[in-house]
Amino acid sequence: xxxxxxxxxxxxxxxxxxxxxxxxxxxxxxxxxxxxxxxxxxxxxxxxxxxxxxxxxxxxxxxxxxxxxxxxxxxxxxxxxxxxxxxxxxxxxxxxxxxxxxxxxxxxxxxxxxxxxxxxxxxxxxxxxxxxxxxxxxxxxxxxxxxxxxxxxxxxxxxxxxxxxxxxxxxxxxxxxxxxxxxxxxxxxxxxxxxxxxxxxxxxxxxxxxxxxxxxxxxxxxxxxxxxxxxxxxxxxxxxxxxxxxxxxxx
Numbered sequence: 001x002x003x004x005x006x007x008x009x010x011x012x013x014x015x016x017x018x019x020x021x022x023x024x025x026x027x028x029x030x031x032x033x034x035x036x037x038x039x040x041x042x043x044x045x046x047x048x049x050x051x052x053x054x055x056x057x058x059x060x061x062x063x064x065x066x067x068x069x070x071x072x073x074x075x076x077x078x079x080x081x082x083x084x085x086x087x088x089x090x091x092x093x094x095x096x097x098x099x100x101x102x103x104x105x106x107x108x109x110x111x112x113x114x115x116x117x118x119x120x121x122x123x124x125x126x127x128x129x130x131x132x133x134x135x136x137x138x139x140x141x142x143x144x145x146x147x148x149x150x151x152x153x154x155x156x157x158x159x160x161x162x163x164x165x166x167x168x169x170x171x172x173x174x175x176x177x178x179x180x181x182x183x184x185x186x187x188x189x190x191x192x193x194x195x196x197x198x199x200x201x202x203x204x205x206x207x208x209x210x211x212x213x214x215x216x217x218x219x220x221x222x223x224x225x226x227x228x229x230x231x232x233x234x235x236x237x238x239x240x241x242x243x244x245x246x247x248x249x250x251x
Contacts, residue, residue: 006028023098063120071169110146160199179242193235200228
């Protein structure tokens with residue numbers, strides 16, 4: 001099994017009986033998931049050796065810092081590649097099926113965001129941990145991410161569920177690093193709120209896109225709504241803590 005050149009295959013060129021809509025066979029898909037998972041664990045190990053290890057909001061500080069270059073650089077860059085490689089407009093790309101896409105950048109984005117979350121499992125190999133709330137978030141996200149290899153229109157997730165949501169996550173990390181900074185608190189709340197508006201709007205749009213069965217589209221939409229609600233509640237909780245600290249400083 002060639003783990004490298006398979007990335008260049010277009011969905012229309014997959015002729016096996018067990019081809020997924022994304023253009024890989026099931027064994028190839030599983031092999032790529034395993035490869036990217038391993039790479040993510042190596043990334044976590046490297047970060048644990050280069051970045052601060054003190055406890056920070058339920059997990060080591062290096063785990064939070066390791067997210068920022070992925071959220072702010074890698075995700076937007078690969079998403080831009082996806083759009084640039086598509087022969088059509090951005091709006092058309094959002095709902096385009098796999099056989100109309102370049103496919104390579106879309107598959108790489110999905111694997112990247114899957115591995116980005118998988119890296120947190122490396123914490124347990126390093127005698128660290130992560131808050132249970134974030135694991136619930138990860139499990140919900142994995143269901144949404146990986147199903148796109150089997151269904152259609154990954155663009156809507158890449159934009160609404162990937163880039164937009166992770167900009168919000170990055171804003172939260174920066175706020176936690178500087179919890180008493182007023183402008184960063186405002187940016188955190190505004191970015192998280194906007195990211196959830198974009199994400200939920202994208203989920204509603206996705207629910208209208210066939211050929212994925214309607215029941216599956218509705219489940220994905222509701223799961224996205226729940227993830228957005230939980231994230232927004234946490235953002236407002238952090239904002240409330242900031243306001244309490246500010247009020248105490250004024251006394």
